[in-house]
Amino acid sequence: VLVDGIASRSCLLLAVQVDGCEIRTVEGLADPAGTLNPLQAAFSTHHGLQCGFCTPGILATATEALERGEITSRAAIVDLLSGHLCRCTGYVGIIEAIADAAGLPPESERAL
Numbered sequence: 862v863l864v865d866g867i868a869s870r871s872c873l874l875l876a877v878q879v880d881g882c883e884i885r886t887v888e889g890l891a892d893p894a895g896t897l898n899p900l901q902a903a904f905s906t907h908h909g910l911q912c913g914f915c916t917p918g919i920l921a922t923a924t925e926a927l928e929r930g931e932i933t934s935r936a937a938i939v940d941l942l943s944g945h946l947c948r949c950t951g952y953v954g955i956i957e958a959i960a961d962a963a964g965l966p967p968e969s970e971r972a973l
């Protein structure tokens with residue numbers, strides 16, 4: 862979850878610790894009509910998830926980094942993901958989705 866815009870592990874927080882804070886869950890990233898935000902849409906486009914177990918944490922972490930303007934390269938994305946484990950995707954789709962949401966050029970264009 863995002864606590865006042867900071868990605869946080871909800872399982873390690875007591876409710877009293879976040880009293881008065883703004884809490885955004887992954888469900889809250891989409892607009893009220895259910896339209897995915899650009900990061901969520903990029904995960905769909907780039908097949909950034911399979912079982913989805915890791916996805917909420919990665920979306921929260923990436924959202925914080927995107928809002929802070931910290932995604933300037935794929936190396937920054939790899940560093941950002943260092944605390945996350947995904948047993949399904951091999952990370953390629955996740956990295957490309959975050960890169961897309963950050964406005965980085967597609968991996969295929971980087972080699973040209």
Ligand code: FES
Nearest residue numbers: 911912947948949
């Ligand atoms: Fe299954 Fe990441 S999509 S663990």
